[in-house]
Amino acid sequence: MTTTASRRDTLDLTAPRVYVPPASHKVSSGFFGFLKYLTLVVACFVTVLPLFAIFMTSFKTRQEYATTGPLDPPSNWFNFANYVTAFTRGNMALGFLNTSIVMVLSLVGTILIGTMTAYAIDRFDFRFKKVVVALFLIATLVPGVTTQVATFQIVAGLGLFNSLWALVVLNLGTDIIAIYIFIQFMQSIPKEVDEAAMLDGANRFTIYWRVILPLLKPAIATVVIVKGIAIYNEFYLPYLYAPNPQLGVISTSLFRFQGPFGSQWEVISAGALIVIIPTLVLFLFLQKFIYNGFTQGATK
Amino acid sequence: MTQTTGTPGGIAPTAPPLDAVEASGKAPRRGIRQSKWTPYFFVAAALILLITFTYVPAANLIWYSFTDWDGIDKTKDFVGFDSYAEIFTDPEIFRVFFVSLYYIAASFVQMALALYFATLLSFSTRFRNLFKGILFFPFLINGVAIGLMFLYFFQPGGTLDALLKGVGAGGLTTQWLGNPDAVNVSLAATSVWRYTGLNFVLFLGAIQSIPSQLYEAAELDGANRFQQFRFIIVPGIKRIISLSFILAISGSLAVFEIPFIMTGGANGSATFVIETIQRAFTFRQVGVASAMAVVLLIIVLVITFIQRRIAPDKEVELS
Numbered sequence: 001m002t003t004t005a006s007r008r009d010t011l012d013l014t015a016p017r018v019y020v021p022p023a024s025h026k027v028s029s030g031f032f033g034f035l036k037y038l039t040l041v042v043a044c045f046v047t048v049l050p051l052f053a054i055f056m057t058s059f060k061t062r063q064e065y066a067t068t069g070p071l072d073p074p075s076n077w078f079n080f081a082n083y084v085t086a087f088t089r090g091n092m093a094l095g096f097l098n099t100s101i102v103m104v105l106s107l108v109g110t111i112l113i114g115t116m117t118a119y120a121i122d123r124f125d126f127r128f129k130k131v132v133v134a135l136f137l138i139a140t141l142v143p144g145v146t147t148q149v150a151t152f153q154i155v156a157g158l159g160l161f162n163s164l165w166a167l168v169v170l171n172l173g174t175d176i177i178a179i180y181i182f183i184q185f186m187q188s189i190p191k192e193v194d195e196a197a198m199l200d201g202a203n204r205f206t207i208y209w210r211v212i213l214p215l216l217k218p219a220i221a222t223v224v225i226v227k228g229i230a231i232y233n234e235f236y237l238p239y240l241y242a243p244n245p246q247l248g249v250i251s252t253s254l255f256r257f258q259g260p261f262g263s264q265w266e267v268i269s270a271g272a273l274i275v276i277i278p279t280l281v282l283f284l285f286l287q288k289f290i291y292n293g294f295t296q297g298a299t300k
Numbered sequence: 301m302t303q304t305t306g307t308p309g310g311i312a313p314t315a316p317p318l319d320a321v322e323a324s325g326k327a328p329r330r331g332i333r334q335s336k337w338t339p340y341f342f343v344a345a346a347l348i349l350l351i352t353f354t355y356v357p358a359a360n361l362i363w364y365s366f367t368d369w370d371g372i373d374k375t376k377d378f379v380g381f382d383s384y385a386e387i388f389t390d391p392e393i394f395r396v397f398f399v400s401l402y403y404i405a406a407s408f409v410q411m412a413l414a415l416y417f418a419t420l421l422s423f424s425t426r427f428r429n430l431f432k433g434i435l436f437f438p439f440l441i442n443g444v445a446i447g448l449m450f451l452y453f454f455q456p457g458g459t460l461d462a463l464l465k466g467v468g469a470g471g472l473t474t475q476w477l478g479n480p481d482a483v484n485v486s487l488a489a490t491s492v493w494r495y496t497g498l499n500f501v502l503f504l505g506a507i508q509s510i511p512s513q514l515y516e517a518a519e520l521d522g523a524n525r526f527q528q529f530r531f532i533i534v535p536g537i538k539r540i541i542s543l544s545f546i547l548a549i550s551g552s553l554a555v556f557e558i559p560f561i562m563t564g565g566a567n568g569s570a571t572f573v574i575e576t577i578q579r580a581f582t583f584r585q586v587g588v589a590s591a592m593a594v595v596l597l598i599i600v601l602v603i604t605f606i607q608r609r610i611a612p613d614k615e616v617e618l619s
Contacts, residue, residue, distance in 0.1 A: 032525070036420050043417060044434045047493070050449050053459040057452070070452070070459040071466060113345045120342035127336075132343055139354045141604055143554045145573050146593035149580040150357035150364060153371075173353035179346065204338050233442045235557055240581075254444045255561065265452055272445040279440050287433060290440070294498060295505045 051276070054269035058082050065266045082270035086257070090271050091245070095253030102164055102238075102249060103231045106171035110178050110227055111220055118182035119208050123194060140176050148240060155241060166241040167249070171231060178223045181296055185219035186212065225286060226293040229279070250275055358597070364590035371586040383591035393592070395568070396575045399484055403555050403571070406488035407548035411541070413492070414499035419529055422507040432504070436497035443494075447561030450490045451477070454562075480568040487559045487569055494558065495551075499544050506537040546607040550600045572596060 057065060059074035059082070068074075086092065120126075121133060151170070152161075160166040189212065197207045235251040242249070248256065254275050261267045283290060365383055367376035387393050417435060421428055438446070453459040454476035461473045476486045514532050523531070534541075556573040559565060565574040572592065580589035 036425070040417070040420065040425075040431050043413075044431060047434055047438060049463070050453045050459060050493070054449050054452055069457070069462045071462045113349070116342040117346040120339040124339035124342075126339040129339075132347065135347070135350060135355070139350055141601055142354055142358060143550070143573075143596060143600055145554060145556050146576050146596050147354070147357045147361060149576065149586060149589045149593055150360040151353055152581075153360065154352060154357055169349070170353060173349035208342070229440055233440075235443050235561070251442055251444045254442070254448065257448065268448055269452065272448045275442045275445045279442065280437070283433070283437060283440055287429075291436070291501055291505070294439075295502060 054265075054272055057266050058269040058273050060266045062264070062266065065264075082266045083274060086267050086271035086274055089260075090257055090267075091248060091253050092250070092271065092274055094246070095248050095250040098164060098247060099232060099249040099251075102167045102171070103228060105164075105168045106231055107224055107227060109168065109172045110175050111223065113172060114175065114178040114182050114223065115213055115216055115220070116208065117179050118186050119212055121179075122183050122186045123191070123212075136176050136179060145236060148236070152240065160241070162242055162244050162247065164242060164247055167234070167237050170237055170241070171227075171234075175227065178227060181223055181226075182216060182219050184296070185216060189215050221289065222293040222296060225289055226296075229282075229290075232279070361590045361593050361597075364586055365594050367587050369586045370584040371580065372584070376587075379587065383588045384595070386588055387591055387595060393575060393588075396570055396572045399569065399571050400553050400555070402484040402488045403491060403552035404549060406492050407545075407552050410492045410496045410499060411544060411548065413496050414503050414544075415541070417496075418500050418503035418507055419533060421504055422533070423525075432501070436501050438494050439497040439501075441494070443557040444561055446490065446494055447558055450486075450493075450558075451562055454486050477563055477569075478567055483563060483567045483569045487562060490558050490562070491555065495548075499548075502540055502544060503537060506540045507533055510536040542607060542610065546603060550603055553596060553599060 053070045056073055057070060059077055059079045060068065061079065061081070064075060117136075121129065155161055155166050155170070160169065193211060193215070194207050197211050202210065232250065234249070235255065238247070238249045238252045239255065242252070245256070254271055257268050257271050261271075364376070366378055366380060368379045368382070369376040417431075421432060425431065456473075456475065460476060461470075464470055464472050474482050477483050510532060514536075515528060518528050518532060554573055555571045556577075559569050559571055560574055560577075563569045565571070565578065570578070573596075576589050576592040576596070579585045579592065
């Protein structure tokens with residue numbers, strides 16, 4: 001669209017260019033077009049097949065599971081008995097509750113700590129700023145899972161082993177991507193906003209709380225989505241630091257299905273789907289935000 | 301950077317008072333009620349957490365790696381480089397490096413698939429959002445759910461076997477997770493299933509940020525789709541490809557969740573991280589486990605350093 005304006009001098013060229021898109025459509029409706037849609041359909045089939053198989057299995061009865069194959073549809077698509085079994089006997093209500101507690105505390109903490117840090121780094125000049133920034137950057141390179149060997153001793157030493165607080169604190173302490181997203185966004189808020197507030201007599205804390213934090217809402221939304229999904233899916237931290245079944249989060253509750261339900265795949269499938277469905281619903285409603293969030297978060 | 305924000309104009313009303321404040325001396329320039337401790341107040345919480353849960357453990361890791369500590373004992377005996385020597389001589393440990401090769405190979409497949417589909421969907425496509433959504437969704441799914449789902453997929457008589465039988469290739473079936481020759485391929489394939497979507501969306505975003513005039517100009521010049529890919533798309537997304545490669549390779553070394561949930565490291569599927577965790581928490585060899593963690597850390601740092609050298613990252617300007 002913008003090209004028409006910039007090329008106004010070569011007016012005769014614009015006419016054929018209008019007809020270029022149809023020409024390229026012709027290409028994609030030929031053999032290559034067929035190949036293109038074929039590969040897309042195959043990829044989607046490969047992506048969906050494992051999900052669809054457990055979806056069908058989750059509606060089968062014990063008897064039916066034993067006698068039918070994974071690709072045979074269930075006789076009754078409305079047989080929710082396995083979902084009930086999974087949810088009640090698998091302690092999934094408790095899992096969702098614990099996950100929610102950890103998520104709310106971690107998100108509130110991450111937002112406060114992350115925005116405060118971003119505010120200090122973006123809006124102040126202080127002596128050890130370079131050192132602080134370097135510490136955060138280098139920390140992104142440390143692979144989290146392996147350092148748990150030593151982190152475990154610290155968490156145990158603080159008396160946090162077997163508590164949900166261990167998860168909250170570790171979620172806060174390892175979050176550099178959130179800080180990065182906040183800094184990027186804060187750079188787009190003009191400094192004049194701070195300065196105007198300062199002239200009105202606001203101190204730095206008031207500026208942070210009353211001016212900067214409200215303006216950061218879009219960045220906060222991004223962090224809530226990206227970090228929220230990460231916390232919901234977190235498996236290793238709860239597995240290691242909160243082994244008590246009473247503290248089971250959704251991942252560890254589902255992980256424990258393997259024992260008691262043994263080869264009851266119809267129940268395990270229902271359990272897995274109970275965990276997947278909230279993610280799917282969220283994805284359907286917030287697609288655009290999720291794509292943007294991960295694009296921002298992952299490229300660091 | 302900090303000084304230029306005022307210049308683009310449009311905010312003229314605030315400019316004169318600002319100059320007045322700046323002119324009135326050095327101290328007020330930074331803020332009227334600000335002591336030099338204010339910024340430290342704002343970074344304190346993050347810094348304390350960062351040091352407590354990243355740097356202290358990293359330092360302890362190095363220290364433990366030179367001892368024979370079991371994780372409980374009050375005393376730790378200094379053993380020098382013994383643990384490091386064990387990593388490179390104990391075939392049990394050294395073997396896990398080879399397991400990483402499967403995941404590195406898988407990450408090449410993953411990149412190629414992601415790039416292919418990102419390129420396809422960057423051109424006008426019917427049901428584009430549907431395809432994009434389906435390909436991306438696996439990345440969002442809980443790892444335990446993925447693990448269980450693929451246990452079912454790969455189990456004898458499971459989804460994959462049923463599919464193979466359905467298309468008349470039943471002879472190909474094997475113990476996908478029990479056969480040591482197949483297990484790592486199965487697990488690496490699961491990993492590709494899980495992570496391709498993220499790379500795909502990152503690549504697609506990068507391709508779509510290439511100005512459309514470039515394609516239009518290329519089409520005018522008679523460039524075909526492949527030439528557009530080679531001379532417009534590839535140079536335009538070089539940076540994100542190089543970054544993804546580094547993340548994929550260091551990720552391949554640090555693979556943990558999928559094999560841990562699906563096989564627990566059995567049948568020769570233990571990865572470097574699974575081996576480390578088992579040494580530390582099952583066999584109580586914190587010294588050896590720490591040395592392994594340090595080795596992994598060094599490898600990741602070296603890879604990152606090489607990447608920064610090959611493709612300098614222009615966008616890292618936090619300060």
